[in-house]
Amino acid sequence: MNILHLSWMFGRPAKSRMAPQILTASAYAMVSAILLIVLGGAYSFTSFELEAQGTYLPLAIFAVVLLVVPLLVLGSAAARLSARSNDRALSSLRLLGATGAQISLVAVLQAAGTALAGALAGIALYFLAAPLASLIPFQGAPIGSAIYLPLWVLAVAVAAIVLLSAGSAAAGLRKLVITPLAVATRSTVPTPSWLRAVICIGGILLLYALFSNMGQFMQSIAAIIAVIAGGFGLGLLVMNLLGPYLVAKVGKGKLRKASTPQQLLAARMILESPVESWRQVSGVAMASFVAVVGGSGAALMASPGNEFGQGTWMEHVPADIVTGVLVTLAISFICVAASAAISQSASTLDRAPLYRGLNRLGMPYTTMNAARTKSIMIPALTASIGFAIASTILVLPLAGAAVLLQPLTVITVIACVVLGLLLVRTAISVADPQKLLASRE
Amino acid sequence: MLENSLGHPPVLDARGLYRSFGSTTALNGIDLQIALGQSLAIMGPSGSGKSTLLHALAGIELPDAGSIMLNLPGRAPVDIQGLKDKARTKLRREYFGFVFQSGLLIPELTAEENVAMALMINGVPRNAAIASAGSALAELGLTGMEQRRIGQLSGGQQQRVAIARAQVTGAMVVFADEPTGALDSTTGFEVLDTLLRCTVGAGKSLVMVTHDPNVAARCDRIVQLQDGQLTSDSLHPSNAAKDGAQQ
Structure with a gap:
């Protein structure tokens, strides 16, 4: 055979x-x-x-x-x-x-x-x-x-x-x-290295320098695009290095404050492997970063003061960048939602004997499901809010100007992020132990 | 056999239990009464219906026919068969304790948190639950192990944590399914000692499924199952003598 x-x-x-x-x-x-x-x-x-x-x-x-x-x-x-x-x-x-x-x-x-x-x-x-x-x-x-x-x-x-x-x-x-x-x-618990911290700090300083001097690149669209694309790459690297630390820190805070079984269990599940928790939601951080940096840049380019190549193909570029950012946001969230649903289903099947056994002991499936959901949504919110704030600080002059000049674009981008988080929340409900395990029995 | 020495009715009173899975009959007209404070060993070959009987008595799975009454001191009798799934889950966490072969401990939690979880699910605040869990672990000789994760404990220590969790809520009936099955004989003996001390020694009932005649011999009473039917029901010689003397 x-x-x-x-x-x-x-x-x-x-x-x-x-x-x-x-x-x-x-x-x-x-x-x-x-x-x-x-x-x-x-x-x-x-x-x-x-x-x-x-x-x-x-x-x-x-x-x-x-x-x-x-x-x-x-x-x-x-x-x-x-x-x-x-x-x-x-x-x-x-x-x-x-x-x-x-x-x-x-x-x-x-x-x-x-x-x-x-x-x-x-x-x-x-x-x-x-x-x-x-x-x-x-x-x-x-x-x-x-x-x-x-x-x-x-x-x-x-x-x-x-x-x-x-x-x-x-x-x-x-x-x-x-x-x-x-x-x-x-079960391997990776040990964070000091090199990560050095790269992170270096990356953040470089990003800050890049975006603080954004004015110097405003002369041509190609330069702005190059800076934004370069910034994305560097930002993504920093995010993936910094993310697990941030998730672990939030997890520890949640553990201290936990007062219900689901809160306690969720905090411990996050702390079991902050790297794995981060990996599942890193796309959300990426989306936040795209939203803030891309959204601010696009809003600024679309603002009344900046008129690129009137009557040529360039006049559409600012609006097209906004479209591109929104499409990228939608795609990122759909991908995160799909992979979170898959990872969570794998995890539920992985823990099937424990979930079934705990239910026999008297722990309701709803408690286990609430803990599982929190263990994803806490890192997802941390990634989203944390990196939105970090990205805003990095591009503060750009973001500030965008809020003042194009508030509608900024509101649209924020609404997309909120909708994306709701999508992730809905997607992971497919891994509800009660429903998923019942389908296998 | 039905009433304990204080005249309390059987804590569990099962009558006419019948359960089948497809063409296989797992329980075939079982009548069983378990006294408060009694330890009962359920024995029999594989597939004889031991675990199905334990699950039915504990309200984990409902039999197809028959009735199971729970009579706890100071509480109205409860017809387990008549309860919905949610109510049976609540019943299990409030009145029953469980010790299974695999322990069923949550790997992410510490030993103390695993025990405290049983109380927190019942609404006990975290600090009070942690304090009670610490005391329960100390009683079982696990002082200093409270903050250890489950993977950092030996098999015997894990089973002690499971016993602490089963009795921390004050459950009057503890169900055990091969609690020493995964342990070496010395550790198994120690764990069994602990289990009996925490249950029967404290006036609670213990219902235990086991393959091991040496483990069963430590119980007050042994029932044998074969093809879903009770084929024998005997008291431990020391209890039989007591029973005879009382009569």
Whole structure:
């Protein structure tokens, strides 16, 4: 019996693993559809005049690159969920003599198969959503039929999604130990290094210097875009280094103040691995950063005093940047919501015996669910509010001017962040232990 | 056997319990009364219905037919079979304690917090719950281990934490499913001693599923199950002698 046959046997749709399979495939479908729409948007820019392409295409590539990170996180979570939902079968295979590498290959092929099914469904979603997305205006006119990608791009995108998911599945499986007796998650508590602190402080100082001297770059749009893109990159690096510390600090504060079982449990769950807690919501911080820095920059460019290239393609750039920021925000939140739903489902399945046992002992599922929800939403709010404040301080002159000159743009961006957090809150409700475990019984 | 020496009615009174899973009959007309302060061992081969009986008595799963009455001192009798899921969950956390083979301790919490959690779920403020948990752990010889995480405790210490959690709420009935099954014989013996001291020694009832005849022999009474039916019900020789003398 070959590996492909085994993968199909354990990965084919089955009632007992229906919930995790649908969840994973839906998440891939959503991300694939989003990726195709973003690619469609980018592809539509190729119809602009050559000079405009030089500005728009790098920004579009930047948006696509931003998507790759949540896609990798999603792939890793999906592989773990897939292995979790098949834990008994995979353990039995080990017991029968299959090697760890063979089991990993089975799990990776299952994840790739689910990703393929999701990506194909994503193409259907893309065609359904494309008419709506084609109404998004760039360069003063709706994208229109230019959003439809050639067939070969669709094929390459599907192949890329499947390969990315397989790669991140292999990486995600390194966190699992599949033995002949059980599937367990490796518990490694990483120790923060002083180097991180140095890079953080250095990065923040550099960012501050960059944004404090923003006035010097205001001469050309290309320079502003370069500074904002560079700032994003540096900011994201600082965020990922600083995030776990911030989450741990908030977690400790919550632990001190906890007065109910769910608060106590949530605080301890966060403190169990601040790095993991951070990873699940880092996209929210990224969205906040994009919202504040991108939103402020765009609002400032759109303000009455700044009139770029009247009558040329450049006059649309400020409005298009606002559109781009809002689209990026929406995409970021959808990706965070999808990967949080997947990670939380994997975690609920991971803890199924404990949850069931605690319920037998008299702990209501609602308490466990409340603790689980808090353990995600506390870091999510910390990431969102913390990095919104930090980003505002970094670009204080820019943000201050944006609030004064374009309050509507700023309000729109804030509303998007709030809606995004609500989306994450709704998405993680799929991992409610009572509902998810009941579907497996 | 039905009433304890003070004339209290059986704390658990199960009649005509029947439970099946598909074509398999797990409980087939079980009648069982358990006295307050009594330790009862449920034995039998795998698949004989031991755990199903324990789960039914504890209100974890409802039997398909039959009735289970809970008679606690100073409280009105409760028909467990007639309670909805939410009410049975409340009943379990307020009146019952549990010690399972796997311990079922929350790995993220400290030993003290695991014990305190049982009280906090019942509405006890955190500080008071932590103080009670500390005392319960101290009684079981775990002083100095309060702040340790579960992974930092040995198997025997983990089971003691589980026992502390089972009795910190003042539960009058403690259910144990193979509580020493994962321990070596010396540690298992110590844990069993602790469990009996905290339950029967304090006037509470203990209902324990076990495969081990040596563990069962420490209980006041042993019932044997086979294919969902009670095949024997015997008192420990020392209790049988007492029972005979009383008659």
